[in-house]
Amino acid sequence: SQKIEQNSEALNIQEGKTATLTCNYTNYSPAYLQWYRQDPGRGPVFLLLIRENEKEKRKERLKVTFDTTLKQSLFHITASQPADSATYLCALDIGSSASKIIFGSGTRLSIRP
Amino acid sequence: EAGVVQSPRYKIIEKKQPVAFWCNPISGHNTLYWYRQNLGQGPELLIRYENEEAVDDSQLPKDRFSAERLKGVDSTLKIQPAELGDSAVYLCASSLGGTGTGEETQYFGPGTRLLVL
Numbered sequence: 001s002q003k004i005e006q007n008s009e010a011l012n013i014q015e016g017k018t019a020t021l022t023c024n025y026t027n028y029s030p031a032y033l034q035w036y037r038q039d040p041g042r043g044p045v046f047l048l049l050i051r052e053n054e055k056e057k058r059k060e061r062l063k064v065t066f067d068t069t070l071k072q073s074l075f076h077i078t079a080s081q082p083a084d085s086a087t088y089l090c091a092l093d094i095g096s097s098a099s100k101i102i103f104g105s106g107t108r109l110s111i112r113p
Numbered sequence: 114e115a116g117v118v119q120s121p122r123y124k125i126i127e128k129k130q131p132v133a134f135w136c137n138p139i140s141g142h143n144t145l146y147w148y149r150q151n152l153g154q155g156p157e158l159l160i161r162y163e164n165e166e167a168v169d170d171s172q173l174p175k176d177r178f179s180a181e182r183l184k185g186v187d188s189t190l191k192i193q194p195a196e197l198g199d200s201a202v203y204l205c206a207s208s209l210g211g212t213g214t215g216e217e218t219q220y221f222g223p224g225t226r227l228l229v230l
Contacts, residue, residue, distance in 0.1 A: 034219075041223075043117075043206070044156065044219075046219060046220065049217065093217065100169060101146070101219075102158070103148075103157070104155050105153065105154050106153075106155050
């Protein structure tokens with residue numbers, strides 16, 4: 001069955017450093033992959049989408065890579081700030097003829113001052 | 114522009130009671146999703162609508178869960194009867210379109226936190 005693993009249940013990073021979060025998947029070839037941020041008591045908020053034919057996407061301090069051979073996506077936050085502390089979720093569309101979205105369990109990121 | 118609206122925000126019920134959740138998606142969004150999120154886990158898709166048609170309900174426990182999206186706008190998710198294991202956050206999301214449309218970004222509501230006693 002399909003599986004998404006987000007390595008590290010929790011990640012603690014010193015402010016100013018680059019945080020790198022990992023999303024690994026098996027068994028499927030997703031049409032695209034998304035990263036979301038979720039704060040406690042709130043719904044996820046969309047950050048970035050990267051398609052299967054794209055290697056890298058950037059948005060301000062965020063960068064996402066997508067390696068379809070390794071079946072892995074990396075999510076980077078450069079110059080991290082305490083306000084970046086949240087849970088980050090990756091989501092795949094594993095559908096073939098129709099969309100089917102599955103989410104990973106998330107990585108809780110803490111940025112310490 | 115208003116985001117996805119969900120109500121109620123919190124609900125406490127006893128097991129075997131019915132419960133219903135309501136969702137109003139972003140205006141113009143054709144695709145609507147209901148998710149369940151357990152503590153420490155990612156959202157799990159229950160059902161996806163394209164306009165008023167349920168196109169993926171494979172994860173919806175159909176013995177006790179039902180959903181509808183009349184007129185392709187608002188949607189309700191119902192559980193009857195509720196069980197202890199149904200305690201979770203129920204999230205609604207909407208997007209302009211589905212896969213391949215270029216409009217796959219999902220916008221989530223704040224969720225309804227359900228506690229079944």
